[in-house]
Amino acid sequence: MTKKYYVKVENLVKKYPASGKNELLTVFENCSFGIEKGEFVCIIGHSGCGKSTILNILAGLDRATEGNIFMNGKEVLGPSLERGVVFQNYSLLPWLSTLKNVTFGVRARFPQWNKAKVIEHSMKYLELVGLTEAVDRKPAELSGGMRQRVSIARSFATQPKLLLLDEPFGALDALTRGIIQEELIKVWGETKQTVFMITHDVDEAILLADRILLMTNGPFARIAESVKVSIPRPRDRTSVIHHPGFYKIRNHLVDFLVSRSKELTASEAGRAEMQEIAAATHPKELDPAADSQGQHAVVSKVRSTINVRNVK
Amino acid sequence: MRYRPALRPLIISLVFLFVALGSWEWSSQPPKATEALSEYELLMGGAEQEARVPPPSAVIIHAFNELSDPFYDAGPNDKGIGIQLAYSLYRVLTGFLLAALIAIPCGFVIGMFPVMHKAMNPYVQILKPISPLAWMPLALFIIKDSEASAIFVIFICSIWPMLINTAFGVANVRKDWINVARTHELSDMRTAFTVILPAAAPTILTGMRISIGIAWLVIVAAEMLVGGTGIGYYVWNEWNNLDLTSVIFAIMMIGIVGMMLDLILSSVSRWVAYEE
Structure with missing residues (x-):
């Protein structure tokens, strides 16, 4: 596998000190995957498998016990x-107004900009999410x-090069979630940012993602599969479920x-x-909806040269 | 009359005041003379042999006189209440501000670094329960100035609540907000001023309110010891003059000024408060 990825995660391992024991508890290990530029990748797995830890390591807020992450070669x-x-x-600063919360980020990103430009830029993005009315509210x-x-x-x-979303709609009711998902698609469509998102919602993942990473249960969790969502864009909540591939992907995920x-x-x-997947250093790639486009179901099989019995 | 529930606490409050002052007034009346006063009794101002607490009416009249000319100065034994309060406020505010200047930055450091908290906590715990007046002899010996010693006593009693609250507020800033600062690549200084300070401000202000309350309690006792000027000296001086009307009046003024100090800081804390 020599594909050039924009973000490359190699053999990530995270171990935590277990309570009352001397040895460390391995949350996940041998996690390897890549994200292409402009790609929208979702990761799904049960609670405790370490999804958030992977995201925090990607963000630089947490350190991996072993393994490396490269972004754009660095x-x-x-x-x-x-x-x-x-x-x-949400992690908004509660003492700042809506607008100030956005300018907080913009000022940090573009310190050379003057005040008017910072506000103009911030307002543009508040407009994209339909919040121009509430800018002065806390x-x-x-x-x-x-x-x-x-x-x-x-x-x-x-304007980050990689956007990391940690279950952003988890605390929202279903109706609001649907609306914001479409806003997210809209903003993503305009900016073409690379996105890595954690979710618990299978339908949400199919609606938003180009590719869905599946994690096994922790401890010793792994990223087992990378499922391609070959449903053409633009997608929306009402039409995506009628696509012939939708339920194939959904059933596979569930x-x-x-x-x-x-x-x-x-x-x-x-x-x-x-063990085969770990040896191949990338998850098994699947495309359950490929039939609907007339392709083979498994894009590339994991080929392992390592004798399985030797690796315990 | 229309029923207005907002008035009820006011009515109860006024009834309570009326009953309390009324019973005080009634109990402090001297007994009526039953026969004509002798020459001696006339000289002494009545038939009464026993000293009494002055009635509220006398205190109110005295307060009115004092407050109509609060800043007169007729020598060391006779200064207006305004001057005395101003001396006390000057000492309290100086000591308090000096304490804030040291306690808030130190509290920041202790709050941000758990190792500093562990290292300094024993000292804080030992120094905190010491009555500030116990420092007075040492302060007088070292500083050799009663005025500065009084300020030092205020300083040492104001420092602990501010230090402890600042450290607590800073240590308990939500991790998410710190992470927001980190993902925005803010420098440590900018994180401290734009994230940690506003986040901890309500807790710091609570510490400042506790401090100024304690400082105002302590200044009266400190000035009784140090003497010369100030509301504490005034109370003790009027006791020596056997002028209980002035003593009661001064007690009331101490309460009113203390309340105002707290009101000022509570309005500041409303300004920095936020809702999560």
Whole structure:
């Protein structure tokens, strides 16, 4: 696999000190994957598999125990304005107004800009998420959906090269979530940023992503599969479910989450399969909806040259 | 009359005041003379042999006189209440501001670095419960100036609540907000001023309110010891003059000024407050 990725994650391992024990607990290991420039990648897995930790390591807020991350050829060693983060709990500064929360980011990103330009730029992104009416309100006076819009506007306004979204719609009701998902598609469509997003919602992932990474259960979690979403864009909530490939992808994802995420770490056969993936240093690539376009289901099979029995 | 619930606390409050002052007034009346006063009794101002707490009416009249000319100065034993309060306020504010100047930056450092918290906490815990007046002899010996010693006593009693609250506020700034600063590549200084300070400001202000309250409590006792000027000296001096009307009046003034100090800081804390 010699594909040139924009973001390259190599053999990431995270170990935490387990409570009351001397040895470290491995949350995940052998996590390798890549993200292409302009690609929208979602990651799905059960709670505790370390998705958020991977995102925090990508953001530079956390350190991996082993392994490296490269972005655009440079190693990721700490937080940077090149990687914007939208946190699950919005992380707006509550003493600043909506506009000030966005200008906070813009001023940090473009310190050479004058005040008028900073405000103009910030307003442009607040407009994109439909918040021009609420610019003077404090976060406490906004609904959850509006707060997350501010957070999205803040991170898009800083124009990061990689945008990291940590389950951004997890705390929102279904209706609001749907609306903001479409706004996110709209903003992403205009900016063509590279996005890495954590979600628990299978439908959300299919709607938004070009590719979905699937993680097995922790501890010793791995990124097992990379599922391509070959449904043409532009997609929207109402039409995407009528695409012939939608349920093929959805069933594959649900099947993985319900049974295979467990089996792959629990059963002997599953572990062997995981060893192959670890040896190949990239997840198994699948395209469940390829039939709908007349292609083969498995794009590239993992080819392993390592004897499975030798790697325990 | 229309029923207005907003008036109820006011009515209860006024009834309470009326009952309290009324019973005080009634209990402090001298007994009526039952027969004509002797020459001696006339000279002494009445038949009464026993000293009494002055009634509120006398205090109110005295307060009115004092407050109509608060800044007169007729020598060391006779200064207006305004001058005395101004001396006390000057000492409290000087000591308090000096303490804030040291406590808030130190609290920041202790709050930001857990290792500093662990290192300094034992000293804070030992020094904090010491009555500020216990420092007075040492301060007088070292500083050799009663005025500065009084300010030092205020300083040492104001420092602890501000130090502890600042450290606590800074240490408990939400991790998410720090992460926002980190992902925006803010320098440590800018993080401190644009994220940590506003986030911890309400807690710091609470510490400042506690400090100024304690400082105002302590200044009265400190001035009783140091003497010369100030509201504490005034109270003790009027006790020596056996002028209880002035003593009661001064007590009321101490309460009113203390309340105003707290009101000022509470309005500042409303200004920095935020809702999560």
